[in-house]
């Protein structure tokens with residue numbers, strides 16, 4: 698089992714490590730000391746070891762995860778001394794491999810990964826570039842790994858890590874819309890999320906049909922489903938979702 702070190706112990710490190718441990722990952726996990734509360738919690742409850750400083754994390758790890766915010770990432774890495782053979786896993790959005798290489802003292806293997814907070818519930822569909830057997834197996838402890846062989850696929854795919862957060866807002870709107878005297882809020886919420894999960898499971902299990910084809914096959918003429926879908930389409934309900942994706946695509950391109 699390799700030793701995994703995290704530089705930057707914020708939200709992502711917290712949910713990823715919780716997910717890894719709950720999924721049964723029992724390798725050593727080392728943490729940078731900044732953000733003491735989260736690091737102390739992870740040490741106490743999730744069998745991690747807080748190191749004296751960032752360099753100690755690097756010195757004692759085989760795989761180093763850089764998990765600071767994007768604006769701190771390059772400066773943080775530039776201050777560290779890596780040794781040959783180590784692997785750097787970057788979860789930092791919008792910073793490509795060439796820019797990471799530009800600040801490293803060694804010619805390291807670099808793998809980008811984009812776990813989302815459902816890692817905590819062992820359900821992160823983690824995008825990875827390029828494919829790396831150990832990194833793929835690592836993220837399988839907290840969901841499943843989806844490997845791509847081009848960095849522009851990774852950049853474009855990472856937009857969906859933001860779409861993931863919009864789903865919660867949609868769940869909330871649908872729960873609010875259906876709860877009331879005729880349906881308790883907790884039942885509405887369970888149904889909303891259960892339907893979303895069920896739809897996703899069916900779409901994933903039916904690769905011969907697109908999600909749009911599945912919708913058409915359910916919302917047939919004269920059904921209640923059709924009635925609602927027609928209203929959503931006539932009000933261009935999906936147009937703003939496309940626009941929001943385009944906005945992020947442009948922002949990522951501006952970052953490059």
Ligand SMILES: NC(=O)c1ccc[n+]([C@@H]2O[C@H](COP(=O)([O-])OP(=O)(O)OC[C@H]3O[C@@H](n4cnc5c(N)ncnc54)[C@H](OP(=O)(O)O)[C@@H]3O)[C@@H](O)[C@H]2O)c1
Nearest residue numbers: 705706707708709731732764765766767769773788789790
């Ligand atoms: N959160 C998500 O849902 C999500 C999803 C996908 C990808 N990501 C990516 O994951 C990265 C981390 O996101 P996050 O949400 O975890 O951010 P966060 O909660 O702000 O955590 C970042 C942590 O890094 C620390 N840090 C900054 N500079 C450091 C340094 N030189 N040495 C050690 N620690 C340092 C920060 O400390 P201070 O607060 O003291 O500055 C903070 O504790 C980002 O690059 C983001 O793009 C996040």
